[in-house]
Amino acid sequence: MGKAIGQAIKRKEDPRLITGQAKYLDDIQLPGMVYAAVLRSPYAHANIKSIDTSEAESQPGVVGVFTGKDFADLNPLPCAWQAGGVNNNANTPRTLEIDKVTFTGAGVAVVVAESRYAAEDALQYIHVDYEVLPTVVDAKKATEPGAPQLHENAPNNICMEWTCGDEAGTDKALGEADVVVKQAIRNQRLLPTPMDSRGAIGIYSPVSEDYTVYMTSQCPHIMRLLMTAFVFGMPESKMRCISPHVGGGFGTKIFLYPEYCMVAAVSKKLGGLPVKWMETRRENYVATSHGRDHVTEFEVAAKSDGTITGLKVETYANLGGILSTIAPGIPTTLYGRMLSGVYKIPNIYCKVYGTYTNTGMVDAYRGAGRPEASYLVERAVDLVAQELGMDPTEVRRKNFIPPEAFPYAPASNILNGLKYDSGNYAGALDKALELIDYKNLRKEQEEARKAGRLMGIGFSSYVEICGVAPSAWVGLNGEGWGAGLWESANVRVHLTGQVVVTTGSQPHGQGHETTMAQIAADLLGMDVADVRVEHSDTLGTPFGYGTYGSRSATVGGTAIYNSVQKIIEKAKKIGAHMLEAAPEDVTFEDGKVFVKGSPDKAKTIQEVALAAAVAYDLPAGTEPFLDDTTYYDPPNCTYPFGTHVCIVEVDKDSGHVQIKRYLAVDDVGKKINPLIVDGQIHGGVVQGVGQALWEGAMYDDNGQLVSGSLMDYALPKAHYLPMIETDSTETPSPVNPMGIKGAGEAGTIASAQAVVNAVVDALAPYGIKHIDMPLTPQKVWEAIHSNGNGGN
Amino acid sequence: MTEITVNVNGKSYTREIEPRMLLVHFIRDVLGLTGTNIGCETSVCGACTILMDGQAVKSCTQLAVQADGSDVTTIEGLASNGDLHPVQEGFWEKHGLQCGYCTPGMIMSGVDLLKNNPNPTEDEIRHGIEGNLCRCTGYHNIVKAIQYAAEKMQGGN
Amino acid sequence: MYPAKFDYYRASSVQEAIQLLQEHEDAKLLAGGHSLIPAMKLRLAQPPALIDIGRIAELRGVTQDNGSIKVGALTVHADVAASDVLQSQCPLLAEAASNVGDRQVRHKGTIGGNLAHADPASDLPAAVLALGGTIHLLGPGGSRQVAAADFFLDLLATDLHEDEVLTAIEVPAISGKTGTAYLKFEHPASGYALCGAAAVVSLNDDGTCAGASLCFNGVTATPHNASAVAAALVGKTLDDATIDQAVNANLSIADPMGDMYASGPYRVEVAKTYAKRALKAARDRA
Known part of the structure; x- marks a missing residue:
């Protein structure tokens, strides 16, 4: 490789972001624009008996008021990931709800007005007659006898029952084990909170009868597919979707939301006026999909020497009142299949109930399923260590999958045919122990305890599944994903010598414009400044699946890599012609084509590009222009790993937890841009720390989101x-030619359990085994003062 | 409607507005300066931070009428003659931003902090930006960006 | 995010503000706006009229007079925190003000607005109460002064009448061997106090306690005055054990507030911890 991959260069996209010139959705103003405000259900479960909009229609500045009945011709939004067990009971949102609502915040009407203030004013004049119904908000209680029923097609509120692994083998292992540790844990509901909330602008053209929709989406191509083919019932050519600058997504902007359909449909009703809808934070909290919310019990079996012999898991995954776009895939494929963690666990079984409750939709949130799995496995390992009186690092080491075992298929076929690509788990742990000075740390802890201070050291050795995903595996072979998961790239070397790369992925903070330029520049021997990356508009980019699952670099980057390779082959052919040499005699190095052994007589890629573009003198049968499009379908996912260490001090008089140090040793394979990788790790870690210590979405029994603002949700x-x-350590992935594994979610997947393990370690003198997240000071204080198990 | 005159980034604007209009909406929607962002409605996130008469203020928690007669600086007015402010430069150098949405407000807070405390400790920087939320960076590189700017503004590199 | 409509009046004097209050029923005063505007953005408050007093210069600033310090109602938290006079002669108020909100909020939020709003989780009420401060009010019938102990009536409710303007807060300058401390245990989302402990400790020349005061924000609907703890300290030599014992034996708080993050009983436990820490810090500073 050349000189750009692996360099910690400053981001190309930053100048417009640090000067206020970047245009996010709400920054877009169009002539004649009108503004939408959505009326949302104040009840978590109710039938809509009638809606009277007449008074609202006559308010000043109001252009139109619409209800679900106005859009009855639009289909419900699709559920695109029907994991095993979802059969004809996928209840999904409508553009606006018509007959009933199953969570607080569901949209029931929209006011469109000349200003956002006027639209807000008119909302209170819409009169909705609700028949209020009883509610249930807990994933497990929803399945119990007597619970309010949300959907006729989902008895006992069960949307799906999904299993993986070997139940009989795991039961046998549990029966034969020296020790079995049983624990109930909750992985609480989280509000993803990208700082830029969601929004959309719909523009209908009455002349061409097509739509342009700006949206805060991580995957505009998928949005267009879902909106046209599934909701509107029309050809894809009738819609263009554009993501402008998107201020963070963390998963929540993968999904198709009702409002995206609404702005398009309303614009049509209004003869093509551009209609903007922009979410407030309050709306973001009630109406944008949430993350996690598992109620779990597990049993882990081990020998007295610390060898883990079995893991059995039962999880109730709260999916909310209706299904978000890929909700069923998160607590199944991305969770159950990763329950072996970094360990050689010979017997695993997992059962998941996905349930409907009167709460907001739950879907992918940074890490999506894998943080839940990793949290569970790493808590289990610590519980085994505690039970056996062993050092937690020793139990980890004893059970690690050894480097020579790769590619490794986790036991009980829980990964459904895939194999971990490569790994050196002990290498990452060793490096972490050395950097943190573990031996002295334990001494320090002992001294702190003597002095009455509660210091704790927590570990997390994790592996995740990234670079999603081989299409045949995720779609065809039982995972239930409704399409493929390849990624596209187009690379063109223009006549001027400048390169344009287009990608089907969609940056919203990850720095694609820099890293993807680095890939092309590196291979082509050019300056990064001469490569421009275009994205996020269905007009002008090939179809692509978007950005999530740490896939942009691994899958999208490899598509670019492959296109550049094909361009280099073509450049060699043309260059050879220019050099009057045979194609097999030339080579391409440092941006130049030359006859092997004669680098002084070379044609630069720019010269070749010019020759290719003007096409005056090309080899026979060669098409003009250096241009290639790749659709790359990965043969496997990638599996980043590492060890994180957290050191905390707990104030025993208040229960307050202070993180004293946090160390992340990650192996993301080869890094394209270490500056960006580190940034991803920092941010990811802190999101997991947030889950461990502060964040938690809370519904009351009536289905009201009581943590509904940033004053309440920390x-x-x-x-x-x-x-x-x-x-870091560096174990290249054999899955793709650059050896990269992906870095977007690693921090979040690794960190929550490092913090919880550290706090439990700090409280070891009190015999505490577990406390559910978030570890609020009250919970920690109560655990100390109840002198027992702080979990549920 | 009320008439107000506000000097924004060195230019005086006189406009008729509804008294209820928030300052951030005046800046964004009336003046078209959309670099200042909105991230919440509870005065917590700080994305809307601007300088008002030289002090960092959350422009979502001021009515535009309260700014009548004031000097306002937004992110668009920070660079001079094409030269980035050292805090802007620090954010670029140290990868202090990812999605960039909190960045204008974060930069304005950083500018305000360094004006009052040119050589802050890490802890003082962290407390200095407690009114600004970032969901991407974990604050690590934001702290470094402000440290970079502090050093540069004191004549260092 | 979009306040409802209201009529806007800008008062150029306190007298004009009082007159406007009388003319416009349910009108609200607008000072820094940092309690009112957030409520209006969520339409939890929809006042028909706002009377902007933010430009009345006479209401701003810190002045000294005969052993007491007067802080104008429009003085912003940042200026209270940075005031040389307060830092040297009434550091408790400066310390409490430095804990309010964040630096942006402290640039615009005012001490008068804060106290008039009477949020039980705010940082200033306990400090003003612990200091034995006085609230100055001006209405159509003239001025009156209300002791902080009588000013806070309930959650978000004070003795401020609808046609009155809160003009100043008066606090005594500390003298002799007196130390103060304000320590806050904050809610991680809002930054408000789950428990804020304001302590004043005065020592005799022999090191024994001449007088003490201990008040809390965040635990009860109005700031709680732990007078029994303070009384138990007087005359004693304040070693750590004495302070711990005085708090353990005498701190009892009825009807603590709770929420999903921190229950009432838990807040009382935190109050005990923070009481001890605040008293010890105040002692060390005396």
């Missing part, structure tokens, strides 16, 4: 955190 703040220490 995002991590700067002054609660230390610097995040990062280091």
Whole structure:
């Protein structure tokens, strides 16, 4: 490889972001634009008996008021990931709900007005007659006898029952084990909270009868597919979807939402006026999909020497009142299949009930399923260590999948035919122990305890599944994904020598414009500045599946790599012609074609591009222009891993937890841009720390979201955190030619359990085994003072 | 409607507005300066931070009428003659941003902090930006960006 | 995010503000706006009229007079926190103000607005109460002064009448061997106090306690005055054990507030911890 991959270069996209010139959705103003405000259900479960909009229609500035009945011709939004067990009971949102609502915040009407203030004013004049119904908000209680029933097609509110692994073998292992540790855990509901909430602008053209929709989406191509083919029932050519600058997504902007359909449909009703809808934070919290919310019990079996012999898991996954776009795939494929963690566990069984409750939709949130799996496995390992009186690092080491075992298929075929690609799990742990000075740390802990201070050290050795995914595996072979998961790239070397790369992935903070330019520049021997990356508009980019699942670099980047390779082959052919040499005699190095052994007489890629573009003198049968499009379908996913260490101090008089140090040793394979990788790790770690210590969405029994604002829902703040220490090992992935594994979610997948393990370790003198997240000071204080198990 | 005159980034604007209009909406929607962002409605996130008469203020928690007669600086007015402010430069150098949405407000807070405390400790920086939320960076590189700017503004590199 | 309509009046004097209050029923005063505007953005407050007093210069600033310090109602938290006079002669108020909100909020939020809003989880009420402060009010019938102990009536309710303007807060300058401390255990989302402990400790020349005061924000609907703890300290030599014992034996808080993050009983436990820490810090500073 050349000189750009692996360089920690500054981001190309930053100048417009640090000067206020970047255009996010709400920054877009169009002539004649009108503004939508959505009326949302104040009840979590109700039948809509009638809606009277007449008074609202006559308010000043109001252009139109619409209800679900106005859009009855549009189909419900599709569920695109029907994991095993979802059979004809996928209840999904409508553009606006018509007959009933199953969560607080469901849209029931929309006001469109000349200003956002006027639209807000008119909302209170819409009169909805609700028949209020009883509610249930807990994933497990929803399945119990007597629980309110949300959907006729889902008895006992069960949307799906999904299993993986070997139940008989696991039961046998549990029966024969020296020790079995049983624990109930909750992985609480989270509000993903990208700082830029969601929005959309719909523009209908009455002349061409087509739509343009701007949206805060991580995958505009999928949005167009779902909206046209499934909701509107029309050809894809009738819609263009554009994601402008998107201020963070963390998964929540993967999904198709009712409002995206609504702005398009309303624009049509209004003869083509551009209609903007922009979410408030309150709306973001009630109406944008949430993350996690598992109620789980597990049993882990081990020998007295610490060898883990079995893991049995039962999880109730809360899916909310209706299904978000890929909700069923998260607690199944992305969770159950990763329950072996970094360990050689010979017997695994997992059963998941996906349930409907009167709460907001739950879908992918950074890590999506894998943080839940990793949290469970790493808590289980610590519980085994505690039970056996062993050092937690020793139990980890004893059970690690050894480097020579790769490619490794986790036992009981829980990964459904795939294999972990490569790994050196002990290598990452060793490096972490050395960097953190583990031996002295334990001494320090002992001294702290003597002095009455509660210091704790927590570990998390994790592996995740990234670079999603081989299409045949995720779609055809039982995972239930409704399409493929390849990625596209187009690379063109223009006549001027400048390169344009287009990708079907969609940046919303990850720095694609820099890293993808690095890939092309590196291979073509050019300056990164001469490569422009275009994206996020269905007009002008080939179909692509978008950005999530740490896939942009691994899958999208490989598509670019492959296109560049094909361009280089063509350049060699043309260059050879220019050099009057045979194609097999030339080579391409440092951006130049030359006859092997004669680098002084070379044609630069720019010269070749010009020759290819003007096409005055090309080899016979060669098409003009250096241009290639790749659709790359990965043969496997990738499996980043590492060990994180967290050191905490607990104030025993208040229960307050302070993180003293946090170290992340990650192996993401080869890094394209270490500066960006580190940034991804920092941010990912802090999101997991947020889950461990502060964040938690709370519904009351009536289905009201009581943590409905940033005054109640605690995002991590700067002054609660230390610097995040990062280091890495490098085990290239054999799955793709650059050896990259992906870095977007690793931090989040690894971190929550490092913090919880550290706090439980700090409280070891009190015999505490577990506390459910978030570890609020009250829970920690109560655990200390009840002198027992702080879990549920 | 009420008439107000506000000097924004060195230019005086006189406009008729509804008294209820928030300052951030005046800046974004009336003046078209959309670099200042909105991230919440509870005065917590700080995405809307601007300088008002030289002090960092959450422009979502001021009515535009309260700014009548004031000098306002937004992110668009920070660079001078094409030269980035050292805090802007620090954010670029140290990868202090990812999605960029909190960045304008974060930069304005950083500018305000360094004006009052040119050589802050890490802890002082962290407390100095406690009114600004970032969901991407974990704050690590934001702290470094402000440290970079502090050093540069004091004549370092 | 979009306040409802209202009529806007800008008062150029306190007298004009009082007159406007009388003319417009249910009108609200607008000072810094940092309690009112957030409520209006969520339409939890929809006042028909706002009377902007934010430009009345006479209401701003810190002045000294005969052993007491007067802080104008429009003085913003940042200025209270940075005031040389307060830092040297009434550091408790400056310390509490430095804990309010964040630096942006402290640039615009005012001490008068804060106290008039009477949020039980705010940082200033306990400090003003612990200091034995006085609230100055001006209405159509003239001025009156209300002791902080009588000012806070209930959650978000004070003795401020609808046609009155809160003009100043008066606090005594500390003298002799007196130390103060304000320590906050904050809610991680809002930054408000789950428990804020304001302590004043005065020592005799022999090191024994001449007088003490201990008040809390965040635990009860109005700031709680733990007078029994303070009384138990007087005359004693304040070693750590004495302070711990005085708090353990005498701190009892009825009807604590709770929410999903921190229950009432838990807040009382935190109050005990923070009481001890605040008293010790105040002692060390005396």
